[in-house]
Structures are given as C-alpha cells and as structure tokens.
Amino acid sequence: MVRIGVDLGGTNIAVGVVSESGAILAETSVKTLPQRPYKEVIRDMGNCVLRAINQAGVSQEDVVSIGVGVPGIADQNTGRVIFCPNIFWTDVPLREELQTYIDKPVYIDNDATVAGLAESVAGVSKGCDNSVFLTLGTGVGGGIVLNGRPYSGAHGIGSEIGHMIIMVDGDPCNCGSRGCAERYCSASAIIRMAKEAVGGAPDSLILKKASGDAGRINAKLVIDAAREGDPVAVKVFSDYVKYLSITIANLIQYMDPEMIVLGGGVSHAGQFLLDAVRGQVPNYLIYKTLPHARIELATLGNEAGIIGAAFLGR
C-alpha cells in the first residue's frame, strides 16, 4: 500500500510515491508553467503521477490515495481549489480533473499545512497532537495540526499566520492590510531591513559579503554577518528575532500548542536562530515561567511537501 503526494508550486509540480511509514519510494517532477489553462497543468500533474507510480515499481491497485498541497486554499468537501493567487487559480475543480487521469480519492490542502502535517507524522513534531508549523521564506506560511489532523478552520481560511497583524498601521502588505507578521518575519523582511540599515553603514560586513551591491543581499548573508558579529547585521537579526518571537508568542497565547516548528529558508540559520528565539519568546508571554510550547527546527526540508500531501489521506 502506497500513497501519492503532490507538491504543487509556482515553478514545479513534484510528485512522490510514499510508503505508509513516510519514506519516498520514487519521485519525479514537471514544470508548472502556471500561465496555462488549469486543465493543462492538471493533465501534466496526472501524467507525472502515473510516471511516479511506474518508477516506484508499484501498480495503481497499490495506491490508496492522492494528496495535493497547493499554494493557497481549498475546499476539502468539494475538492476544489478556492484561491491560489501565485498560480492564477480561482475555483478550480482539481479533484474532479485529476481523477480523469487516475481514479483514486484525492485530498487537497494548503502547502504549509501539508508541511506541518509531514513534520508531525515523520519529522520533528512526530508524536505531538497539536503543533504549529511556520515557513519563514519569501512570505510566512502557517500549518496547524490539531489532534493529529491538519486543521484549516471552519471555513478553510485558517492558519494564515503570516497575515496576523502584529503592528497596527505598520508596513503595507501585499494582502491589502498593514503590519502583517509576514512583513517582519519573512526572509524578505530581513533583506528589506538590511538594505535600509546598510544605507547608513557603507562599511557593514553585509555589503562586503554582497560584493558592495545592496541588490545582492539575501537573508543567509545577513545572518552569516550577524553570526560573525557585524554590528549592523546583529541589529537587523536582533530586530528580526524580536518580531518572530512576538509572532510565536501570539500563537502560544491563543492556542498553546505542544510544539512550534520553524521551517523555510530562514530556518537554515539553525541553532543560532533557535537559541535567539527560545530566549526571547517568554518575554512576550503572560505566564513567563510556566511550561509552554517547545520551539524546534523542521527536519524534513523540501520533502515535507510530498510526504505531508501523501499523508492527507490517512
């Protein structure tokens, strides 16, 4: 018995055949080319699924279910994708279309939710009933696992942690609000803050690492400079940690999960980030000395998208 996991991204569609224990038996991918009509994208997805099954040396009868992680929101009941802005999908009958290529139960959920589920099944939060996963990348995504199941809320619009407001009247966000957590806790936020900071500090190690070109600044480079003690980078990193710690504290004050898992590009800063955040979060809690959620780094990396999608059907 195997399950298929599909990670639908803006650039690639990655498909994997996953064992019941969470191991990827075969993996293949195809370009998304999201400007095309959705039927063409789903046709390529369907063929990619059939190819992965072949590669894994299993038969269609061995496949229990197919799960798809999408960069947006979906309706679990109808199997339709409601809204995925960066692949231009609105109200797409993904389940119905995909089943014309392979007739299996199809489950669909948000990609960050799927990654959080993967960590709770085969990663760092394994064994936790209630966990929250945060992807710290270009934006900030959230995935909630509640009682061992992915949770998207009563209307399927939950876990949008990146758009919880932490600064009334703060920085304008793409979503139309101001002061969203995403504006302060993403990799993009580190880059923006660093660019602002080096304007007044031409000697910063940040600029040196970027070969003098502020346009080449990325989050890793800023965090590396902070690790090496560059004062400008230390200040940027320290502001970033404060914002992230406040966002995490807000999650704890509200839902008090067992674990909060940090994933996405910024999480590659590893123990350096983890130590800083663990030190700051209690400052923003009302019960500063009582036990609260463990904060950990994601362990599955890019494979979380495929593994979690496969496990949607469990």
Added chain:
Amino acid sequence: MVRIGVDLGGTNIAVGVVSESGAILAETSVKTLPQRPYKEVIRDMGNCVLRAINQAGVSQEDVVSIGVGVPGIADQNTGRVIFCPNIFWTDVPLREELQTYIDKPVYIDNDATVAGLAESVAGVSKGCDNSVFLTLGTGVGGGIVLNGRPYSGAHGIGSEIGHMIIMVDGDPCNCGSRGCAERYCSASAIIRMAKEAVGGAPDSLILKKASGDAGRINAKLVIDAAREGDPVAVKVFSDYVKYLSITIANLIQYMDPEMIVLGGGVSHAGQFLLDAVRGQVPNYLIYKTLPHARIELATLGNEAGIIGAAFLGR
C-alpha cells in the same frame, strides 16, 4: 440530575444549581474576601454549594458534578489552580479542598473559557462546534470552544487573547509586555483614549456627560456620546473598533472559528458596536470576500459564569 456551577470572582463567589438543559434552578452567593487564606475561601464556597442545593430542593445524590470558573489558570488533571493573580492564589488544591465539603467530581477552568462554553451550550453560539468568546471588560479575556469542548491548550495557558500583541513596542501592559490587545480593546482602553482626547477638546459631549470631571468618564458614556455624533467620541470609538477588528481578524486568520462572541461590559453597546466591527473585520483579512466567522453578541450575561461552570462536567 443537576450540576453545580461556581463563579469565583474577586468580589463574590456565585453558586448556582443548573439543570441539564442549562436553566439555573437556585442561586446564592458569598463574599470572596480574597485576602484570607485560600482554605477559608474554599470553606465558604463549599458551604455556599450546600446552601444552593438546599435552596433548589434537590438532594446531594442528584448532583452529578461541580464546576468552578476561576479568574486565572488551572490544571485540569490535578484539579489545582495554578495562578489567579487578582485573588492571590498560586498552586491551590481547589478540587481536593472543595471535596472535603461535598464529595463530587470537581472541574475547574478559566472564567472566560467557562463563559464561552456557556454561550456554546445555552447561548448565542449554541450549535457551533468551534467558537471564540471575548470578554471586553476591565481587561480582555478569551474563551475557546473547540469541537464542543472548552479548550485551554496543551499546557493550560491558551486563550489569553488579551495578551496577544497587536502593536510591537506599543502601550505598556500589566503583564510586562507592550502592545497587548487588552491595552486597546478593553473598556479601560476606551476610558484612557477618551481622557487623552478630551484634554484637547473641553467642549466634547464626553466631558458634559461626565459632569465636567474627566475622572468620571466610563466606556458606556463615551459610546453613548459617539452614538449621538460627538466628533471626539466618534474618533475614540472608531479607533477602538479598529483595534478590536484587528484583534478579531487575527483570531480568524489563525483558527478560523465558526463564530466569535463578544461579551463583557463593552458588548452592552449592542448593535452599534456589532455593525461597526462587522464592517471593519474583512478589511484586515487576507481573503476579504470569502465566508468567515459570524460575529455576535453574548446573550447569557452574568449567568454565563454559573451555567458554563456547571457544564464543565458534561
């Protein structure tokens, strides 16, 4: 079959005998006098419970369980109150002590959680599996009902919505953080904002209603002045609605409940408040046009504390 509900407040201990359908059959109360040793407070609570049973004309055999709503946090497993700052309790064995007066199962939870449970059993959110209750009073309390059960999180420290930060580096809060929702969404916040505003506007209707004495300003008076169109009061109310709408939007972005219930003193502003908040909340959501939580006023008033506590044992 009846259940006992106890509402432990800083001033009074209110005890009610509650039918299975949520009707209060008898009710009595005693002063808390929280400066005393906790054993004396719980002795009075125990005697008050026995008196209420007598008043209701039922026998102890008819009592299935006792529930207590406390102004702080409790450990459901041990039956101990962990921390209730305003009655000076830390690590109090409430269940064990109370059972020396009447030997029944004792359940303990936070008072706002208990009020939220009451609304979901016998009030406005009846029939909702997932709802969030907000008390807008001196502070801001939160009560979460998830899958029909009160939810306090993995460590019992959840639903502290008043201490979610909506303004990084904002107004200092009693909890030691800055910018907590409570500083902007409580009745106290309305009073503070109004006092600041009338300083520069001696002709405001707010001051007239307070007989010219800023010390007599309360939230009702400010909202009444806003309702009558006083520009200073309208500005204060509009700022308040913005902060409350952002706090509510944050709850929706994260957990996407079926309903958000507004209770506490400020909620007596009724439809005037409700219309304003319902109009503003979508502005702060990422999916502005998709269905989201209904926002409603609490209907049980002060009785929610007793009814909800009684239903903790269900």
